[in-house]
Amino acid sequence: MRKLYIIGIGPGNPEQVTIQAIKAINQVDVFFITNKGETKSDLTQFRKEICERYIDEPSYRTIEIIDPWRDPTIDSYTSQVEAWHQQRALIYEDLIKNELQEDECGAFLIWGDPSLYDSTLRVIDQIIGRGQIHFDYEVIPGITSIQALAARHKITLNGIGESICITTGRQLSTDLVSSTENVVVMLDGTCSFKNVLDKEVEIYWxxxxxxxxxxxxxxTLAETLESIEAARSAAREKNxxxxxxxxxxxxxxxxLDK
Ligand SMILES: C[S@@+](CC[C@H](N)C(=O)[O-])C[C@H]1O[C@@H](n2cnc3c(N)ncnc32)[C@H](O)[C@@H]1O
Structure with missing residues (x-):
């Protein structure tokens, strides 16, 4: 039976790829690598580097997937993303059927960890639900960008007994920050921390x-808000x-217990 690995490869440091991931990568005949366009080509390159660096006997094939277009005319954000995932499911299904022999092993190399803001497992579920092809699959965890951030700032994400909320820039609000001690924000293209009213809140960016x-x-936001915004914009411009x-x-x- 065909086998698929969904492998977390960490957030951009080749030394943060786990031994379990390296062992799985060495089993793979075909890597499916999604190309999200010119600006993200560094991310595609990183995946290729991981293969070159860690595979002992390089007889694997690489299939590049052009990510389908997300239709902005669809009304709600959720419907847009659902339609986009359906298109992905059809593309992935076709590739698994046509590019992977019955006894071969394929893999998707997932940025960070597959459990966090990544749609690959949802797309795999859709393919299984369609029942057109059959395969076995296994998920290999990776280091998330959140763990890497905490390690580089030398912090724990929570104080003793506190909660942590993980959300997106789109969902960040002053209310959320005033009711939750620790909020981790990802996928924020607009520096949403600027909108938090209490500027004594601390940020680790x-x-x-x-x-x-x-x-x-x-x-504190008061001290760093402008420098983070400037650094982000300069980095985006440069890279x-x-x-x-x-x-x-x-x-x-x-x-609640105070
Ligand atoms: C689509 S999500 C993928 C998250 C990933 N699955 C993970 O486990 O970290 C992309 C978001 O992850 C965060 N991210 C990923 N890699 C990062 C890195 N090296 N440094 C900082 N943030 C990163 C950013 O918030 C980015 O917008």
Missing amino acids: GAYVGSDKEILLSG GWVMDTYLLRNPSARR
Whole structure:
């Protein structure tokens, strides 16, 4: 039976690829690598580097997938993403059927960890649900950008007994920050931390964490807001893309047991 590995490869540092991931990568006949366009070609290159660096007997094939277009005319964000995932499912199904022999092993190399803001497992579920092809699959965890951020800032994400909320820039609000001690924000293209009213909230920010382009800044929002915004925009200008994550820590947030 065909086998698929969904392998977390960490957030951009080849030394943060786990031994389990390296062992799985060495079983693979075909790597399916999604190309998300020119600006993200560094990410595609990183996946190729991982293969070159860690595969002992390089007899594998690489199939590049052009990511389908997300239709902005569809009304809600959720419907847009669902339609986009359906298209991905059809493309992946076709490739698994046509590019992978019955006894071969394929893999998707997932940025960070597959459990966090990544749609590959949802797309795999859709393919299985369609029942057109059959395969076995296994998920190999990777280091997330959140873990890499915490390690580089030398912090724990939570104080003793506190909660952590992980969300996106789109969902960040002053209410959330005033009711949650620790909020981790990902997928934020617009520096949404600017909209948090309490400027004494602390931010631990990182872009390209773990890679040689890494930038780290921390302090209260009052102290760092402008420098983070400037650093992010300069980095985006220079590299054509930027991925950043941050922790907002609000020591005065309301706790249920206080
Ligand atoms: C589509 S999500 C993928 C998250 C990934 N699965 C993970 O485990 O980290 C992309 C977001 O992850 C964050 N991210 C990924 N790699 C990063 C890095 N090296 N440095 C900072 N943030 C990163 C950014 O917030 C980016 O917008």
